[in-house]
Ligand SMILES: Nc1ncnc2c1ncn2[C@@H]1O[C@H](COP(=O)(O)OP(=O)(O)O)[C@@H](O)[C@H]1O
């Protein structure tokens with residue numbers, strides 16, 4: 236089987252590609268920056284200007300800056316490649332915290348109370364009703380950069396004025412007290428294969444590694460594991476980083492990452508994370524390909540049955556034209572009845588038999 240990773244060539248991607256070589260016959264690393272998608276006539280995915288070849292498996296990943304390209308590539312390949320761990324739309328959903336919260340909400344995944352307002356005026360009214368502290372976020376911010384905290388109506392109002400000037404969409408979120416920590420769980424299939432607690436630097440509320448946070452390995456309890464796995468299921472993603480705040484009310488998901496970095500987690504984990512991913516990718520690809528073969532075999536068997544004259548039975552309603560019965564097409568195909576021969580038709584209440592008339 237032939238597998239590929241389309242990525243920016245990060246250390247994580249290289250580690251997974253190396254691990255995949257133990258299982259797949261061939262593994263290729265494809266540089267995301269050299270991939271283009273064309274739509275319209277002759278639509279397709281191009282790599283270094285030429286149509287991308289055939290692969291049984293492709294893992295597409297990359298930074299949030301490439302969200303549109305990642306989505307386009309995954310979307311275009313979805314039907315062609317037997318197995319891809321992420322559907323195209325995950326890249327745009329994960330890129331936007333509001334869209335993420337919406338999907339998670341539809342699947343009843345717990346999350347902090349989150350508000351979207353049509354404009355600054357209505358947001359101001361909202362700020363008078365909420366409990367403090369609160370969090371304001373740009374839906375497409377990352378690495379902690381678009382996250383602001385306000386511990387009173389006064390500071391929230393001045394933040395809001397600044398946001399109004401920027402004319403940028405934002406969300407208002409309830410603050411979950413976690414002592415400046417958050418949890419990153421890596422979901423693969425229906426398991427959490429590793430999790431880290433990230434702890435914010437002193438005098439910092441954001442636990443992001445980019446904001447100076449430190450990670451330590453943790454074993455998740457059953458409830459948090461279920462929330463992480465359910466979040467990945469809600470997005471139909473087989474590999475997903477799920478960020479969780481462990482508040483007094485239990486685990487609450489704040490965001491998901493479609494291209495989670497593995498290095499940090501691998502360093503603190505006892506499991507070989509890239510190997511876990513590679514094994515999972517191989518097993519799933521094999522399953523899909525085998526499944527396809529059985530499907531193909533089934534349709535061949537059906538064809539043979541048709542040709543050998545075996546009886547086929549279907550349950551369906553009957554079509555009528557006026558008082559006359561019209562039988563389904565497969566009946567004429569199977570029986571090879573035609574309008575040049577004569578037929579004996581026997582009918583009684585609840586039963587119909589038609590046979591070639593033989594003298
Ligand atoms: N509702 C919240 N309550 C408490 N802390 C939060 C909340 N939302 C975010 N944080 C803190 O801020 C950090 C960054 O927020 P997050 O929503 O993950 O944005 P980013 O995409 O920038 O990482 C989180 O890791 C967490 O430590």
Ligand SMILES: [Mg+2]
Nearest residue numbers: 379443478490
């Ligand atoms: Mg985050």
